[in-house]
Amino acid sequence: MDLSGLITVAQKEFFDHLRSRKFLLIFGIFLVIAIIGMVGGIGEYNDNLDSYNENQASASSSPIRGFIAEKPSILSVYSNVATYLVFLGAILGIAMGFDLITREKESKSLKILLSHPVYRDEVINGKALGGILALVVSLAIVLLLSLATLLIYGIVPDASELTMILIFGIVSFLFIFSYFAIALFMSTVSEESGSALIYTIIIFIILSSLIPMITKDTVMEGIVGSAPDMPQQLIDQMRPGPSDNQSRMDPGSTARDSTTSETWQKYNTKMQAYLEKRNAIEGILTLFSPTMNYETMVASITSTDDGSDSRGSNRGSFAMSSMRAGEQAVSTDDALGKIVNNFLALIIFPAVFFGLAYVRFMRLDVR
């Protein structure tokens, strides 16, 4: 199989990206912000580590063994970086892809290019490959600098942390590539770069703002309905007061306990069903948004998901938070297991858009 056409196109695109002023500018900002994020994250990490050490010291000197917080992970530093990356990364992906084909149309170089002994699929694949390589290089630089920053501050990650940092890099790449693929598709369907950019930004807004909005409390309640109310009996039961002691001494309390338990069971089943329905819809919606997939995955990887849902849904509900409490403190394997769907979605999403761009480009009229 002769890949020389593909390699030639990919090489040119790769160096075009690296020489492009807009790429360098956005990447420069991205780099600066990532480092600032790292430094801020390291500061927080050190503070948490200090309090952890203090707790450890006081716990070891005290005869009473109580709750000791988990040792802070250096991965929390990367969750700080991800908050910036979620916006700037998408912008970088869009900036790299929106004019890949329209620029060729506008400069009339597409006709010349396709008159050469190169298949159309080699051109579109070469363009994507060049973009992917440029993204990989950019993210590799960011990750290496982040590691260097950690080392400068005297933090040495262990092997498992390094693995998670690498996974963070892969997930970040898939996220940026998703927006790159959307922009590339828009570039094949549009005649001008301006239109391609506008269409891509519209999709970016839908995926990064509109879909997360839908998963918020009020909108979700409109879709799924509101959560079942807690029976008064249970509220009274949970309310602390003198009755607590009285009831224990009351001979009829056993009968009442069994009624309460039954009510609790019923309420629990109802709430479980409601949550399952809500989580299913939320999960499906999340899969459609690279931004939400990325946020979910980063939260799992960096173990900062406290179960209260960072996007705001279910917040404030005692029953929900108590039910989600079991999800806390997941192991590395569990964390990866939880994000398989998101990971697959983040692979499928750009693949679909790239597939569409491919088909459109193969049928492009070059008159």
Added chain:
Amino acid sequence: MIQIEHLCKDYNGVLAVDDLTTTIPEGEIFGLLGPNGAGKSTTILMLTGLIQPTSGRCIIDGLDVTCDPIAVKMKIGYMPEDVGFYGNLSAEENLAYFARLYRMDEEKRQKRIPELLRLVGLEGVTKNVGGYSKGMRQRLGLAKALLNEPSLVILDEPTANLDPQGVADYRRIIRETARKGTTVLVCSHILEEVSKVCTSVGILSRGKLVAQGAWKDLAAGLEETSGGSMTIRIETRDPMTDLFHPDITGITFSPDRMTATITAVSDIRDAICDQLYESGVRLRSIFREGLSLEEMFLSYYQQEAQ
């Protein structure tokens, strides 16, 4: 050699090229003429493999463009009318990129690219193509079309943006290229330009090839179809007396009677020379005015329209 057989292209029910059949021999500079929308560009796009014909086929050096597009593209050098390059790269970098697509090795690229840039007068221009004038782009387009030493060069409106020096250079390059055995297909509406470089022409009208051949043959054919009417111009050293011939349909003399313009239904130059000799008038020149290129083209085009 190019063979085009029953080539048709239908754009959503509109027949842009209609049953085009022709053969262009090797080493020929062939001009494809026609008004806007005649199907010239569509024919070129099908020859270059950029669009697929609805029916029919194009064969270049024995290779079918549809069946073997990559092999055909290796043999073609194409310069479109609106020639476009990568503005962020220099002429040399642009050509190097295209040369790599032609699978040209580094050594050959190092030799061929400076040679071509020298040929088209862009040697030593280091700025990026984005800063080029239209004429400079056109020159670079010509260099690109010759990059792979093609057996067929297709040029769409090659002199549209060139200055007089550029036009002269272009003509010289094209003639030299054809002399080496390369077939050149020039698509243009600048008739004078076509007449200066092309050895033969084809006239397209509404997607059909209405005439093809050498200029002289086409003109002769047209005269036959136009009833043989022609103009003869005479210049003498002495004043002329009246001229008589049954085929003369009109005659005008200059006030000094030293020049005359005759319209006749046949070529009566020999008879006129005899009359002038007998009357002792010394002849300076006598020639039959041919049809101008524009007249010829319009004539064919109008015939087809009728």
